[in-house]
Amino acid sequence: xxxxxxxxxxxxxxxxxxxxxxxxxxxxxxxxxxxxxxxxxxxxxxxxxxxxxxxxxxxxxxxxxxxxxxxxxxxxxxxxxxxxxxxxxxxxxxxxxxxxxxxxxxxxxxxxxxxxxxxxxxxxxxxxxxxxxxxxxxxxxxxxxxxxxxxxxxxxxxxxxxxxxxxxxxxxxxxxxxxxxxxxxxxxxxxxxxxxxxxxxxxxxxxxxxxxxxxxxxxxxxxxxxxxxxxxxxxxxxxxxxxxxxxxxxxxxxxxxxxxxxxxxxxxx
Numbered sequence: 001x002x003x004x005x006x007x008x009x010x011x012x013x014x015x016x017x018x019x020x021x022x023x024x025x026x027x028x029x030x031x032x033x034x035x036x037x038x039x040x041x042x043x044x045x046x047x048x049x050x051x052x053x054x055x056x057x058x059x060x061x062x063x064x065x066x067x068x069x070x071x072x073x074x075x076x077x078x079x080x081x082x083x084x085x086x087x088x089x090x091x092x093x094x095x096x097x098x099x100x101x102x103x104x105x106x107x108x109x110x111x112x113x114x115x116x117x118x119x120x121x122x123x124x125x126x127x128x129x130x131x132x133x134x135x136x137x138x139x140x141x142x143x144x145x146x147x148x149x150x151x152x153x154x155x156x157x158x159x160x161x162x163x164x165x166x167x168x169x170x171x172x173x174x175x176x177x178x179x180x181x182x183x184x185x186x187x188x189x190x191x192x193x194x195x196x197x198x199x200x201x202x203x204x205x206x207x208x209x210x211x212x213x214x215x216x217x218x219x220x221x222x223x224x225x226x227x228x229x230x231x232x233x234x235x236x237x238x239x240x241x242x243x244x245x246x247x248x249x250x251x252x253x254x255x256x257x258x259x260x261x262x263x264x265x266x267x268x269x
Contacts, residue, residue: 032145035094039147042094046151049102049245050109056246059113061231065255066117069228074196074257075118075175082195085120086169087111087139087158088178089185092148106249107179112156120157140166170194179253187217197221197256201229204252225256 035042053059075082091104120135139158141148152158161169170176170192178189178199186199202222206215230250 032143032148033092033094033096035145035147036096037094037147039150042147043151043155045101046093046105046108046155049105050112053106053109053246054113058231058246058250059110062110063113063117065228066114070196070255070257071118080173080195081134082118082173082175083134084136084138084169084171084174085111085115086166086174086176086189086194087137088141088166088176088189089181090139090141090144090177090179092141092143092145093151094145094147095143102245103180103249106245108152108156110250111177115156136169138166138169140164167192179250187214190217190221193221195258197225198253199256201227201252201254202256221256225258228255228257230254 037045090107091100093101093105093108095101095104115137118135120137137156137158138161139152140161140163142163144152144160149160152160167188170189172193172195174192174194175196176189176192176194176199178186178197181189181199183200183205189199190197202218205218206222230253232247232250
């Protein structure tokens with residue numbers, strides 16, 4: 001049985017979950033902050049974060065999973081291949097919340113690395129989406145500042161959309177990338193029944209103290225999809241393995257993908 005998590009709202013406006021996902025914003029109307037670094041400095045730091053992730057054991061395991069299972073069974077499935085990727089709630093690469101920019105950087109690094117494995121590229125020309133490989137890429141978060149938008153569009157290849165247009169792009173052939181997204185927004189995305197999801201482990205909303213006002217949405221998605229948890233050496237080995245940032249970025253996160261074999265299972269790393 002999953003261990004129970006204690007939940008409390010902090011004075012900073014975030015929900016803090018002990019032994020669970022990182023803090024999530026729950027109040028007010030989030031807005032972009034003023035950049036504290038130049039575009040060049042932020043891009044250099046992001047490349048450093050991505051380099052660390054690519055050297056991690058966690059990424060090696062995820063890459064193998066993506067190549068051997070997601071590519072043939074989901075991304076390029078003969079029963080219907082993925083045509084869109086929608087990234088929700090990534091956060092800013094230049095956040096004034098301690099360590100939040102690092103977590104967002106690791107999360108973007110994972111997504112960009114998966115896109116390379118999947119062979120996806122996309123760009124925006126004169127406001128129109130250009131498909132390369134048949135996949136449209138969208139990112140939505142009201143906290144994106146101009147530097148975030150520039151990196152996401154020029155370096156990674158996303159089209160930035162305003163809230164709630166990202167949700168409107170989701171359909172049954174979509175990869176929803178939403179690590180640590182708030183439960184209300186997560187439920188809203190799952191109601192579109194996307195083919196592939198990376199986000200909070202759904203048992204958090206059905207079997208623990210982190211309750212949702214719509215638990216049936218999470219339970220239904222969980223019952224109809226295979227699950228692969230982000231693989232770690234273990235939270236107790238942060239310092240030894242130098243993976244504190246990686247764990248904070250991906251703790252209690254999992255891939256959920258539609259099974260074409262008729263069987264659902266929890267895959268172990």
